[in-house]
Amino acid sequence: MLIYAKFPAFIYNKQTVIPIKTWEYPRANEFSRRPYAIHVKIGHWDGVVINIHTDPDAAQEETIRLENVVKYAKRKFRTENLVIAGDLNCSNYRTRDNKAGFGMSNPLEYPGPDADTTTHGRKEALDHIIWDGTQTQ
Secondary structure (H helix, E strand, O other): OOOOOOOOOOOOOOEEEEEEEEOOOHHHHHHOOOEEEEEEEEEEEEEEEEEEEEOOHHHHHHHHHHHHHHHHHHHHHOOOOOOEEEOOOOOOOOOOOOOOOOOOOEEEOOOOOOOOOOHHHOOOEEEEEHHHHHHHH
């Protein structure tokens, strides 16, 4: 019997990134794969990187729930400096129900919704890096 599990990992440069604490979102029933975060210091930037890989069959619902994760992380780490990075499994994560952009005032995104980040040529951006632009000015 093969047991399949995914484990999150953060790969970083030890000369420039100082890891402070890792954390897994405690509400297991909200996500097929719980978001995992790392609190880091990079130069003068002190913030949290949240890794997520949504279930393709529940991608819209799970991306909407990411706002709860962002709010929870802001309280837990006492910071507004957050980055969401991962496979959201949907290119249009901003839906009618998720206008706020994950609880961020000015969400910015790389590579953008029109980029193809798939391996099967679907012409969609499923992998995203999202941060609050008000924190980078």
